[in-house]
Amino acid sequence: MKRRERQFQRALVLMLTVVLTVCSLTACGKETGWRAREVAVIDDNYRTWYEIFVYSFCDSDGDQVGDLQGVISKLDYIADMGFNGIWLMPIMPAASYHKYDVKDYQAIEAEYGTMGDFEQLVAECDKRGIKLIIDLVLNHTSSEHPWFVGACDYLESLGEGEEPSAEACPYYEYYNFVKGKPNSDTWYQVGTTDYYYEGMFWSGMPDVNFESEALRREFEAIVDFWMEKGVGGFRLDAVKEFYSGSTGKNVEVLTWLNDYVKAAYPDAYMVGEAWEGLNTYAQYYASGIDSFFNFEFAGPTGVITKTMMFSGETNSAQAYAKALVRVQNAIRDYRADAIDAPFFVNHDMARAAGYMQYDQRKVKMAAALNILMSGSVFVYYGEEIGMTGSGKDENKRAPMYWSADAQAEGMTRGPLDMEPQENQFASAEEQMKAADSIYSFYKDAILLRNQNPEIARGTVARLEDVADLDIAAISKTYNEETIYLLYNISETEEKQVAMQQYGALGIAGYLCADGGEVTMKDGVVTLPSYSVVVLRGEAAADRQ
Ligand code: CA
Numbered sequence: 001m002k003r004r005e006r007q008f009q010r011a012l013v014l015m016l017t018v019v020l021t022v023c024s025l026t027a028c029g030k031e032t033g034w035r036a037r038e039v040a041v042i043d044d045n046y047r048t049w050y051e052i053f054v055y056s057f058c059d060s061d062g063d064q065v066g067d068l069q070g071v072i073s074k075l076d077y078i079a080d081m082g083f084n085g086i087w088l089m090p091i092m093p094a095a096s097y098h099k100y101d102v103k104d105y106q107a108i109e110a111e112y113g114t115m116g117d118f119e120q121l122v123a124e125c126d127k128r129g130i131k132l133i134i135d136l137v138l139n140h141t142s143s144e145h146p147w148f149v150g151a152c153d154y155l156e157s158l159g160e161g162e163e164p165s166a167e168a169c170p171y172y173e174y175y176n177f178v179k180g181k182p183n184s185d186t187w188y189q190v191g192t193t194d195y196y197y198e199g200m201f202w203s204g205m206p207d208v209n210f211e212s213e214a215l216r217r218e219f220e221a222i223v224d225f226w227m228e229k230g231v232g233g234f235r236l237d238a239v240k241e242f243y244s245g246s247t248g249k250n251v252e253v254l255t256w257l258n259d260y261v262k263a264a265y266p267d268a269y270m271v272g273e274a275w276e277g278l279n280t281y282a283q284y285y286a287s288g289i290d291s292f293f294n295f296e297f298a299g300p301t302g303v304i305t306k307t308m309m310f311s312g313e314t315n316s317a318q319a320y321a322k323a324l325v326r327v328q329n330a331i332r333d334y335r336a337d338a339i340d341a342p343f344f345v346n347h348d349m350a351r352a353a354g355y356m357q358y359d360q361r362k363v364k365m366a367a368a369l370n371i372l373m374s375g376s377v378f379v380y381y382g383e384e385i386g387m388t389g390s391g392k393d394e395n396k397r398a399p400m401y402w403s404a405d406a407q408a409e410g411m412t413r414g415p416l417d418m419e420p421q422e423n424q425f426a427s428a429e430e431q432m433k434a435a436d437s438i439y440s441f442y443k444d445a446i447l448l449r450n451q452n453p454e455i456a457r458g459t460v461a462r463l464e465d466v467a468d469l470d471i472a473a474i475s476k477t478y479n480e481e482t483i484y485l486l487y488n489i490s491e492t493e494e495k496q497v498a499m500q501q502y503g504a505l506g507i508a509g510y511l512c513a514d515g516g517e518v519t520m521k522d523g524v525v526t527l528p529s530y531s532v533v534v535l536r537g538e539a540a541a542d543r544q
Contacts, residue, residue, distance in 0.1 A: 034509035039450040041084060045269040045290055045339055046456040047131060048371070048446050049085035049378045050078050053347055054112050055097060056399045056412050057381055064413040066400075068113035068121050073410065077428075079128040081384065081439075082446030085376070086125065087235050087271075089347060090135045091118070094142055097415045098347075098397070100135075100237060101142035101205045105222040115229075122230035131232035133269060138219060138257075139238040140205040147171040147218075148197075148206050155195045164195075166214070173212040200241050210242055210253050220260055227261070233269035234261075239284065240274045247283050250274070254287035262288070271341050271376065278330050285334035291341035291376055296327050297369075298343050304369045305355045307489060308362050317472035317489040320369065321462045324474060328374065328460050340375030345383065347397055350390035352383055358424040360386070364441040364513035365489065365530040371445040372455055372485060372532060374476065384442040386425040394418035403429045441513065448509045452534055454478040455485075463502075471495055471527075475502075483508065484535040488527035497525045499535065506538040 058070030068091070078086065090099035093109050108115050125132045141148055154169035155177065166173040176198040181187065187196040188203040198207040208215060223234070236254070243249035254272065261268050271291040274281040278296045285292065297303040307320040331338040344366065345352050356362035363386045371377055382389075382400050389396045394415035402410050404427045414421075431437035449455045458476025463484070466473035470490035475482050484502060488495045494516075499505055500523035507525075510518035516528035525533060 034451075034507065035444070035447060037451050037509065039082075039447070040453050041129070041450050042453055042457075043129070044457075045131075045267075045376060046453075047085035047269075047376050048083050048449060048456075049087050049133075049376060050081075050083040051087045051089070051343075051346060051378055051380045053089045053098075053381065053397050054091060055099075056397050056414050058400060058402070058410040059412045060410070063111070064411070065111050066412045067111065068108070068117040070410060070412075072117075072121050072124050075124050075128055075130065079130060081443050082450050083379070084129055084450075085131045085133065085232075085269075087378065088132065088134050090137060090237075095144050095204060098393070100137050101140070101144075102137050103142045103144050104146075106225050119229065126230070131269065132230075133233045133235055133271070134226060134231050135237055136223075136226075136234040137237040138208065139241045140199070140201065140207045143199075143204045143206055147174050151175055151177070152190050152197075155193050156191045158193075166212075170214050174208055174215045174218075175206050176209050200244055201238075207241070210249075216256065219257070223257075223261055224264070227265050227268065232267075233265075233271075233290075236270060236272040236289070238275075239272045240276055240280075247280060251284055251287045254284065254289050258288040269376075271378075278327060282330040282334055285331050285338045288335070291339045292331075293346075293378070294327060294340050294342040294373075294375070296323065297373070298345060299349050300355050302344075304344055304366050305352075307369060308356060308366050313469060316469040317487055318462075318469055320487070320489070321472040321474050324373065324460045325462055340373065341378060342370060342373040342375055343378035343380070344370040346378070346380050348393070350396060351380075351387055353386040353388060353424060354390050358386075360425065360438060361491075361514045361530050363425075363438055364511075367438070367442055368445050368511050368513065368532050369487070369489075371442070371449055374456060374458055374460055376456070377449070379442070384439050385428050385431050386423075386438045388421050388423045391419065392417070395421060401427045403427045436515070441511065444511055448511065448534060452483055452508060452536070454481055454483045455534070458483065465501070466497060468495060468497070471497060473497065481536070485532060486525060486527060486535070487532045488529060490529050492529050494529060495527045497527065499523050499525055502535075504538040505535040508534040508536045510534065 054066045057066040058074050059066050060069035091108055091112055092102045093104045093107050094101050099109060108118050122132060151171040154172055155164060164172050177195050179194050181196055186198060186200050188199055189196055199205050200207050239250055242253045270289050272284060272289050274284045274292050275295055281292050303320060303323045306315040352366060353363050356366055385401060387401055389398045394417045397415055398418055398421040399412040399414040401423050425438060431439035454476045458478040461475050463473035472487040475484050486497050507520050510533040512528050513530035514528055518531055518533040519526045
């Protein structure tokens with residue numbers, strides 16, 4: 001080969017390399033600007049969790065019912081979004097499609113897979129730094145659980161005038177049985193006997209009796225079973241119904257459970273569902289359980305929706321900032337190291353896109369109001385693509401919209417009684433390719449959270465000198481580092497916020513739900529409509 005030809009070839013290779021590098025730094029994957037900053041994920045219990053309804057998530061074997069192998073096949077999708085925790089809704093054998101009525105606490109629902117599949121899932125989560133927690137339903141069992149079947153068979157076998165006893169049948173004391181019909185519609189007859197049992201939710205879910213020490217020993221063994229399988233902890237279902245109406249007794253049950261779990265597994269994480277107002281659910285933190293879901297901010301009437309969709313001072317951006325401080329203080333009154341568990345919606349609530357009237361900018365901004373909160377944030381599967389779902393419960397648990405092609409690999413059929421759901425936004429497959437999609441916005445929001453450990457762990461304070469009602473201005477302090485977050489919740493207006501009084505700050509990252517970019521000049525931050533910026537000491541922030 002002639003020298004000039006070789007030179008030409010070398011130049012060509014060099015040129016191609018430059019083109020490919022520029023490409024990889026921009027559209028083709030590798031991020032620039034604030035997105036290029038390193039993540040600083042800490043291996044503790046302040047995480048970003050993804051809630052999965054296995055039934056509707058991803059099918060691996062073609063029966064159109066989601067399963068554990070399907071979840072395994074999507075772990076890279078979940079990890080790539082930045083999630084480092086997964087909450088699996090119940091996976092144990094049950095009578096219903098939702099599986100909150102457990103028939104066997106130490107097995108895997110057959111349509112979801114095998115215990116081997118579960119062990120593989122745990123190992124695959126470990127590889128990716130994902131903590132896996134499972135739903136633990138202690139308030140009630142299925143009426144088909146052998147304990148309940150045994151207790152009922154026993155009661156039906158009693159002779160005339162014979163009194164039941166736990167000595168004769170230990171399961172008799174596992175549930176709440178009474179003789180004679182109570183004046184309440186949550187009690188159901190045992191066969192044709194004079195005995196009735198309590199079922200707060202329905203007849204198929206008999207409530208257990210936590211007065212029974214033998215029952216508590218059973219639950220301790222169940223907790224051990226799953227911890228030894230390698231789970232990272234539990235999501236505790238319906239804790240306010242252990243003793244309906246008695247917060248004090250519920251806290252006692254949770255204190256027992258927490259003491260038991262933490263003695264053997266100090267790193268375990270538990271989050272309880274106490275579906276109550278703030279002043280009540282805050283009291284549950286006295287049990288020592290790490291987290292309780294933050295119902296104050298969630299759902300169609302919570303702080304996030306009010307901030308986005310209602311007007312007036314009480315629904316302003318400043319009211320949002322005040323609520324952050326109010327919740328933080330309320331839960332810390334009961335435990336100094338309480339970890340808030342904010343979420344926007346879960347499997348019992350209509351999906352968020354509907355609250356936002358399918359306005360993509362609002363869906364994104366609401367997500368930012370959730371994901372940048374302190375504590376352990378939970379995101380329900382499908383929220384990251386703005387899925388549709390409201391009305392009956394089945395509709396809220398619709399198939400994950402992986403692809404517009406319902407026959408595509410992994411697609412599930414959803415609960416049998418679900419009404420057809422028509423998604424307003426594109427499928428995950430399509431949104432993953434679009435930089436301005438809801439999916440990409442979620443990914444950015446979680447990235448920002450993972451880059452700045454103060455976002456999850458910081459103590460929140462309001463910046464009271466920022467007077468604009470459309471601006472939420474807060475600081476978060478953790479490990480003697482303070483960062484500042486400014487949220488512009490105006491639908492139309494660009495806003496300027498002077499921050500000179502907080503020292504030399506730089507932009508660490510930002511989210512713009514309505515396009516554009518956040519800029520800073522001479523200590524004044526300019527925020528487009530629907531945007532959030534994270535500021536930190538200039539030395540630590542990326543210079544823009
Ligand atoms: Ca399947």
